[in-house]
Amino acid sequence: xxxxxxxxxxxxxxxxxxxxxxxxxxxxxxxxxxxxxxxxxxxxxxxxxxxxxxxxxxxxxxxxxxxxxxxxxxxxxxxxxxxxxxxxxxxxxxxxxxxxxxxxxxxxxxxxxxxxxxxxxxxxxxxxxxxxxxxxxxxxxxxxxxxxxxxxxxxxxxxxxxxxxxxxx
Numbered sequence: 001x002x003x004x005x006x007x008x009x010x011x012x013x014x015x016x017x018x019x020x021x022x023x024x025x026x027x028x029x030x031x032x033x034x035x036x037x038x039x040x041x042x043x044x045x046x047x048x049x050x051x052x053x054x055x056x057x058x059x060x061x062x063x064x065x066x067x068x069x070x071x072x073x074x075x076x077x078x079x080x081x082x083x084x085x086x087x088x089x090x091x092x093x094x095x096x097x098x099x100x101x102x103x104x105x106x107x108x109x110x111x112x113x114x115x116x117x118x119x120x121x122x123x124x125x126x127x128x129x130x131x132x133x134x135x136x137x138x139x140x141x142x143x144x145x146x147x148x149x150x151x152x153x154x155x156x157x158x159x160x161x162x163x164x165x166x167x168x169x
Contacts, residue, residue, distance in 0.1 A: 011066055013052025022072055024144045031148060032068050033058045075151045080164040081135070089163070090114050094134035097163075100149035101141050111139050118149075130158045137163045 017025050029048065030036040035057055037047040048054040051069075055062045083089050090097045091114075099115040101108075106120045118126070130136050136153060138160055140146035146162055153160035 011051065011062055013050065013055065013062060015051045017049060017051070017054065020069060020073070022069065023076065024147050027144050027148045028069070028072055029054075032072065033060075033065075071155075072151065075154050076147075079147070079150055079154070079160075079162055081137070081161040083137075083163045086112070086137070086163050087114060090137060095137070096130070096133055096135075097137045097139065098130075098149075099140070100138050100146060102145075111141070115139060127156065127158070131156075134159060136160045139163065 017029075022028060026037050033054060035048065035054075040047050046053070046057075048057050051062060051065060055065045058065060060068075086097070089095060097112055097115040098118045099110040099112065100118045101111070102119060104117050104119050106117070108117055108120070110117055130153065136158055138146050138150040138153065139162075140149055143162075150160040150162050
């Protein structure tokens with residue numbers, strides 16, 4: 001996270017969203033501010049490009065917008081875990097691989113042979129189980145969805161991570 005953005009006193013409404021160091025800004029706009037860029041474009045509305053526009057379009061004070069952005073930046077820290085052999089890593093005790101694709105059924109094939117289908121589980125028993133693990137690796141049909149799912153799990157106190165290819169492989 002850039003140091004100039006660490007403190008609310010440095011908030012500048014003209015700060016571009018692209019300069020915040022936040023991956024998947026479109027996901028954040030959609031899920032946290034209810035301003036989906038594709039839907040905005042479709043109805044001829046502008047997509048916010050800086051903190052001030054985001055504050056105005058969301059109807060939220062700049063400080064509240066910044067609190068949400070800061071939370072997202074904090075949750076994103078260390079989210080990507082370099083893994084050289086995912087199959088070997090998830091065989092270790094206290095580690096699980098979750099396929100978080102929406103709309104799967106119990107008969108769906110997971111994206112990875114060792115992955116559990118999150119949406120085919122009972123959340124009432126599965127979420128407490130996930131909190132007991134050391135690491136929960138999240139995969140999905142695209143990077144933005146996997147990131148969003150991992151962020152949501154992390155916010156719930158689950159040690160969620162995205163498997164990232166090791167720089168050495």
